[in-house]
Amino acid sequence: MTVAAVITAAGSGTRLGAHSPDGTAPKVPVPKALVPLEGRALVAWAASRIADVAERIVVTAPPLAVDAVRSALVEAGVDALVVPGGDTRQASVAAGLRALMLDPDDIVLIHDAARAFQPTEVMAATIDAVHAGADGAIPVLPVVDTLIGAPGPDGVIGDPVDREGLRAVQTPQTFRARVALDAHRVAEAHGTPPATDDATLARALGHRIVAVDGHEWGFKVTRPSDLPLARHIAQSLSG
Ligand code: C5P
Numbered sequence: 001m002t003v004a005a006v007i008t009a010a011g012s013g014t015r016l017g018a019h020s021p022d023g024t025a026p027k028v029p030v031p032k033a034l035v036p037l038e039g040r041a042l043v044a045w046a047a048s049r050i051a052d053v054a055e056r057i058v059v060t061a062p063p064l065a066v067d068a069v070r071s072a073l074v075e076a077g078v079d080a081l082v083v084p085g086g087d088t089r090q091a092s093v094a095a096g097l098r099a100l101m102l103d104p105d106d107i108v109l110i111h112d113a114a115r116a117f118q119p120t121e122v123m124a125a126t127i128d129a130v131h132a133g134a135d136g137a138i139p140v141l142p143v144v145d146t147l148i149g150a151p152g153p154d155g156v157i158g159d160p161v162d163r164e165g166l167r168a169v170q171t172p173q174t175f176r177a178r179v180a181l182d183a184h185r186v187a188e189a190h191g192t193p194p195a196t197d198d199a200t201l202a203r204a205l206g207h208r209i210v211a212v213d214g215h216e217w218g219f220k221v222t223r224p225s226d227l228p229l230a231r232h233i234a235q236s237l238s239g
Helices: 041-048 063-077 089-100 120-131 176-192 201-206 226-238
Strands: 001-010 056-061 080-085 107-112 136-142 168-170 173-176 209-213
Touching: 001 041, 001 089, 041 063, 041 107, 041 120, 041 226, 056 063, 056 089, 056 226, 063 080, 080 089, 089 107, 089 176, 107 120, 107 176, 120 136, 120 173, 120 209, 136 201, 173 176, 176 201, 201 209
Parallel strands: 001 056, 001 107, 056 080, 136 209
Antiparallel strands: 107 173, 136 168, 136 173
16 A cells, blocks of 8 residues: 555646746746746645655646656656646546556545645645545635625626535545546546546545645645745745
8 A cells, every 4th residue: 555646737827827037039838837936846846745745646747848847846856757637637637547557545645736835734634534444535724705606697696605614625635546546437437527626526426535624825826916925935945
């Protein structure tokens, strides 16, 4: 039984809008995974933290950036296999799981590179929960905003939603390997619209997924306004 990890880093990062440095021509978009923070690519921050809890790591990269992601990981001293991701997060996770060649009794963490600063204590808590008998475990946080139904075409807002009964979901999502493999096999076979996380797929098959406390540093680096906080955390970890 080993603990292994898939890090999804194959997103384009269009919402982050990062580009090659001004003055270089042509000005090309930089995949989110390669955005540098304190001299280290986002994906390398994610991988170096997960290396504290996982013995084997597969990273899924944008197909045109496999070599660049590999170099970023080597530069950061992280040992990981880099494979091309798919068109959706779900397809990228499936590619990563295949590349890991898991034993059914292994434990697998599925982590978004974009949540590069999730503390290892949270990762360890998800692993402990699976060791304790859960089929899977995910970090969650209470929802802080007031929630409502989306406005209609007339701009009139919908019904309020009780936030007390809701949680925001983070990664890593950690499973007994047979559960993750089964969930992705069934999802692929049914061809349903891709899920944005893995616990949804496992839960749909009746697996028991438990929650552990997430952490605000596990936020998903998504928009340009997320970068100052990401930089601040990277600085405090480097210093
Ligand atoms: O797009 P979203 O923010 O939900 O992406 C979450 C994670 O999934 C990111 O780390 C991103 O790199 C990854 N992803 C992927 N393959 C895709 C799309 C997203 O690995 N095709």
